[in-house]
Amino acid sequence: MQGKGQGKGMIKPAKLADAIADHLETLIREGVLRPGEKLLPERDLALKLDVSRPSLRDALEKLxxxxxxxxxxNGTHIAQFLAPIAAPLAALLQSDPDAPFHYLEFRTSIEAAAAKLAAQRATDLDRQAIRALAQRMRDAHGKDDPSEEADVDAQLHLAFYEAAHNTVMLHIMGALSEMLRNDVFYNRDRLYTRPxxxxxxxxxxxxIVDAVLAGDAEAAHAAAEAHVMFTLHTLREIREDDTRLEASLRRIGRTDLIETAERA
Structure with missing residues (x-):
């Protein structure tokens, strides 16, 4: 015979640790907490979440x-959970001279889709973040060194992924964006310093910013697609210029390999 409170259909209340773990997992999934970021110390995090330290400790262990x-x-960090895929992929792509073009061909469709979704789904907070990054990009554009502008460039594209509210797109493109920052696909300084x-x-x-902020999905899609295609074509031009320069240098150095009349 079943005792009181032991009925077959009884619903057990969720443990606080499980609720905390689920909350933090949601923040990781939505990109609020990003791979590599360090959490607050246990005491401070418990106060911030208004939970007990033992419950928080259990939740962190679960995650x-x-x-x-x-x-x-050094504390608790968000795991680089895509690293087992991204690291060997980066090593593989670095040995492929055509990887930059394959990457940008892929990005053409993804970036356009992200911008379109961002125009349709962005919240007021998303738009506020995009406006702030656009202003930072304008400010950085006036500086001689393009490195800050290139960094804001990557942040702006990440903001579009976040505003698209597609978690698969956010994490996959976030991992690829990290490769881009590390010049796995191409050297961004060479792109930015080309006349x-x-x-x-x-x-x-x-x-792209104007179209997303205006909620114009088709214009956002077209602007993002045109932007990535421009980058692709520019990198092809850089590759072709490099190839021609290397050929010219080889011609200049040819006398080191043959016997000339002066040496005879």
Whole structure:
């Protein structure tokens, strides 16, 4: 005979640790907490979440078991959970001279889709973040060194992925974006320092921003597609220029390999 409270259909209340773990997992899934970021110390995080330290500790252990957190002497960090895929892929692509073009061909469709979704789904907070990044890009554009503008460029594209509210797109493109920052696909400094390109890139980024903020999905799609195609074509031009320069240098150095009349 079943005792009181032991009925077959009884619903057990969720443990606080499970609720905390689920909350933090949601923040990781939505990109609020990003791979590599360090969490607050246990005491501060417990106060921030208004939970007990033992419950928080249990929740963190659960997330560590799921591979979403990594704890060590330097504290607790969000795991680089795509690293087992991204690291060998980066090594593989670095040996492929055509990888930059394959990457940008892929990005053409993804970036256009992300911009379109962002125009349709962006919240007021998303739009506020995009406006702030666009202003930072304008400010950085006036500086001689393009590195800050290139960094904001990557942040702006990540903001479009976030505003698209598609978690698969966010995490996959976030991992690829990290490869881009590390020049796995191409050297961004060479792109930004090519004569005339920097002004055009700013113009293109602002066109995407304007379309997303206006909620114009088709214009956002077209602007993003045009931007990535421009980048692809520019990198092809850089590759062709490099190939011609290398050929010219080989011609100049040919006398080191043959016996000339002066040496005879």
């Amino acid at each position: 560590e078991e799921r591979g979403l957190l990594v704890s060590g002497r 005339g390109v920097r002004d055009l890139l700013l113009e293109q980024h602002l066109a």
